[in-house]
Amino acid sequence: MHNPFLGKDVISILDFDRKALEILFEYTDRARRYLNTKLRVLEGKVVALAFFEPSTRTRLSFEVAAKRLGADVIGFTGEEAISVAKGENLADTIRMLNSYANLIVLRHRFEGAAKFAAEIADVPVVNAGDGKQHHPTQAMIDLYTVRTLFETIDGLTYAVVGDLRYGRAATSFIYGLTLFKPRKIYLISPPLLRARPEVLETLRMKGIPFEERSGIEDVISEIDVLYVTRIQKERFPDPMEYEKVKGSYRITVDLLRNAKPELKILHPLPRVDEIDFRVDETKHAAYFIQASYGVPVRMALLTLILGGEL
Ligand code: NCD
Numbered sequence: 001m002h003n004p005f006l007g008k009d010v011i012s013i014l015d016f017d018r019k020a021l022e023i024l025f026e027y028t029d030r031a032r033r034y035l036n037t038k039l040r041v042l043e044g045k046v047v048a049l050a051f052f053e054p055s056t057r058t059r060l061s062f063e064v065a066a067k068r069l070g071a072d073v074i075g076f077t078g079e080e081a082i083s084v085a086k087g088e089n090l091a092d093t094i095r096m097l098n099s100y101a102n103l104i105v106l107r108h109r110f111e112g113a114a115k116f117a118a119e120i121a122d123v124p125v126v127n128a129g130d131g132k133q134h135h136p137t138q139a140m141i142d143l144y145t146v147r148t149l150f151e152t153i154d155g156l157t158y159a160v161v162g163d164l165r166y167g168r169a170a171t172s173f174i175y176g177l178t179l180f181k182p183r184k185i186y187l188i189s190p191p192l193l194r195a196r197p198e199v200l201e202t203l204r205m206k207g208i209p210f211e212e213r214s215g216i217e218d219v220i221s222e223i224d225v226l227y228v229t230r231i232q233k234e235r236f237p238d239p240m241e242y243e244k245v246k247g248s249y250r251i252t253v254d255l256l257r258n259a260k261p262e263l264k265i266l267h268p269l270p271r272v273d274e275i276d277f278r279v280d281e282t283k284h285a286a287y288f289i290q291a292s293y294g295v296p297v298r299m300a301l302l303t304l305i306l307g308g309e310l
Helices: 018-034 057-068 090-100 113-120 136-150 168-177 197-205 239-245 277-281 287-292 294-305
Strands: 046-051 072-077 103-108 125-130 157-161 184-188 210-213 225-228 264-266
Touching: 018 136, 018 294, 046 057, 046 090, 057 072, 057 103, 057 125, 057 294, 090 103, 090 113, 103 113, 113 125, 125 136, 136 168, 136 225, 136 264, 136 287, 136 294, 157 168, 168 184, 168 197, 264 287, 287 294
Parallel strands: 046 072, 046 103, 103 125, 157 184, 157 225, 184 210, 225 264
Antiparallel strands: none
C-alpha cells in the first residue's frame, strides 16, 4: 500500500485527499481493536507534545495514542511552563524538540505557527491547532465520526453552526467536507462570525453547494449532521464584539422536535452553553462518541506518519 502520510507534516486537512483519509479511516478501524492494549508499533520513538495553548482532549488523546503505540512522550502545556517565559522564541523551542523527538505535535495561538515549525524541523510536525486557522486532526476525527455513524460522508446535508470566523475546528471540518461530496452545507452564524473569505472561496472552487444563514430553525428539518461550535471568546480582538454575539445559538430538545430522527449532533468540545445538557440524553447527541474517537484516529495517524503497521 502507498502510505500518503509517511514522513509528512500535517498542517491542514487540505494537504490530503479523500483517498489518503480513507486509508487513515481503515487504520482507525483497526486501532479501535487495540484500545486496551499496549502495542510496540512505535517502540523506541519519542513524540513531543508542544502545547503553547490550553488543551484537554487533543493533548490527552495524543498522549494516550502515542503511549498505546509504545512510544515515549515528552512535552508541555502552557507558555508559563517553559522557557518562553524567559524569552525563548518558537524557532529555538522547535529546534530543540527536533533533536529530542521523532515527531512534534504543536498547538499555538498564531496562525501559521505549525507551517513555520515544519520549515524548521526535519521531523514531521502535526498541527494541533494554530490560532483560528487549522485543526486538521480534529477534522479527521469529525469525518471519521460521520463515516462511522452514517457509513458515508457523501450525500448528507450538513449545518456548521456557531463561530465560523475564529473557530479552527469548524473551519477544518468545512475544508474536510470539500474532499467529499456533501449534498449541501449550511453555514450558520451571526453576521459578525461568518466563515472567512478563503473558506468560502474553497467551497466555490470545489463546487460544494452551500448557503450562509443566521438561524437554524428554518433548516433543522433538512439536516443530517449538525456541527455545533463554541464562540471563540479568546480570539476576539475586542471584548465588546464578543458581548454582542455570545449565546447566539442554543441547541435544545425543543428545537430538535422538527429534526430528522437520524440527525446527529457533533461538537469538537469544550461546550459552553451551545448545547443544552438535556440534549445529551437524546439519540441525536454524538459528541461524546466523537471525542472517544480522538485516540484511535490519532493512533492511526501517528502510525502512518512514522511508518508503523497496525
Ligand atoms: C477545539 C480547539 O481547540 O480548537 N477544541 C478541540 O481541540 N477539541 C475547539 C474549541 O476550543 O472550541
